[in-house]
Amino acid sequence: MPVPEGGVALVTGGSRGIGKAIAERLAADGLTVVTLSRTSGDVQADVGDAESVAAAFAEVRAQHGPVLVLVNNAGESQDGLAIRMRTEQWESVIETNLNGAFHCIRQGLDDMLSARWGRIVNISSVVGERANPGQANYGAAKAGMLSLTRTIAREMGRKGITSNAVTPGVIETDMTVDVADKLKAGVPAGRIGQPEEVAHAVSFLCSDGAAYVNGATLAVDGGLGA
Amino acid sequence: MAVTENDVLEEIRDQLEAIKVPGAREATPDNTWSDLDVDSLDLVELVKALEDRFEITISDDDLKPIESVGNAIELTLRLVEAEEGAPA
Numbered sequence: 177m178p179v180p181e182g183g184v185a186l187v188t189g190g191s192r193g194i195g196k197a198i199a200e201r202l203a204a205d206g207l208t209v210v211t212l213s214r215t216s217g218d219v220q221a222d223v224g225d226a227e228s229v230a231a232a233f234a235e236v237r238a239q240h241g242p243v244l245v246l247v248n249n250a251g252e253s254q255d256g257l258a259i260r261m262r263t264e265q266w267e268s269v270i271e272t273n274l275n276g277a278f279h280c281i282r283q284g285l286d287d288m289l290s291a292r293w294g295r296i297v298n299i300s301s302v303v304g305e306r307a308n309p310g311q312a313n314y315g316a317a318k319a320g321m322l323s324l325t326r327t328i329a330r331e332m333g334r335k336g337i338t339s340n341a342v343t344p345g346v347i348e349t350d351m352t353v354d355v356a357d358k359l360k361a362g363v364p365a366g367r368i369g370q371p372e373e374v375a376h377a378v379s380f381l382c383s384d385g386a387a388y389v390n391g392a393t394l395a396v397d398g399g400l401g402a
Numbered sequence: 403m404a405v406t407e408n409d410v411l412e413e414i415r416d417q418l419e420a421i422k423v424p425g426a427r428e429a430t431p432d433n434t435w436s437d438l439d440v441d442s443l444d445l446v447e448l449v450k451a452l453e454d455r456f457e458i459t460i461s462d463d464d465l466k467p468i469e470s471v472g473n474a475i476e477l478t479l480r481l482v483e484a485e486e487g488a489p490a
Contacts, residue, residue, distance in 0.1 A: 289447060332443075335443070
């Protein structure tokens with residue numbers, strides 16, 4: 177079954193990088209796509225703030241329709257060794273990357289449950305499964321997203337709603353522009369990935385063909401996590 | 403217009419039907435959730451429907467002792483009455 181009539185796809189952090197590629201890909205698939213980000217995007221919200229997310233979802237519902245496809249892509253990194261990491265660095269990354277995904281899921285499920293159809297795709301990371309020194313906060317948030325993904329899959333599986341995760345490896349974006357060459361060496365594919373390659377995986381998980389794929393983690397990392 | 407026991411029962415039957423509970427239309431106040439094979443997630447949907455339809459708020463504490471269709475009807479009527487009795 178395709179996305180029910182009137183349903184929209186919401187991509188958080190959808191105005192640049194991987195999120196932008198996902199938004200473009202889903203639009204090309206024929207979905208009505210709305211992007212959410214802090215300062216740009218179709219609607220603005222701070223995903224780490226539950227009230228801000230609730231207001232943004234109300235706006236999307238009123239102007240575009242119920243959110244039946246949700247891609248939790250909004251994220252930030254504030255790297256540093258744990259021994260030197262400030263509490264604010266830890267909290268900020270957990271708040272945006274992990275709490276943000278929860279707040280959006282919490283809102284999206286209302287719409288999906290009413291429609292008895294939904295697709296949730298959480299953009300985690302290879303570091304959610306394979307630790308990376310300097311990213312205690314980012315890695316913990318991304319690992320948390322994987323557990324969140326699977327819990328929702330179990331809670332909602334009977335209701336036509338799927339919840340899956342994608343774990344990108346090193347992808348060419350503003351976030352990796354300075355370190356890309358250094359990181360490339362450890363990737364079995366011998367190159368860094370493109371945002372469109374992540375978007376392709378997300379597109380699959382949102383498709384009819386993926387109705388029986390639930391609670392899965394799809395690595396798009398050129399073999400880095402293998 | 404005052405909400406009757408039958409109004410609430412019909413809403414519950416509609417909702418049970420929507421969540422594909424077998425025999426939803428014949429559900430009676432005596433039926434327990436366990437009789438009807440209604441699980442916790444089904445109950446969340448049912449509560450949401452009752453809240454929307456009768457403009458009430460059902461708290462988690464209210465929900466704890468609710469084990470049957472009859473319990474849900476009593477709770478809904480009690481909350482509707484409290485809502486109507488409250489100052490505007």
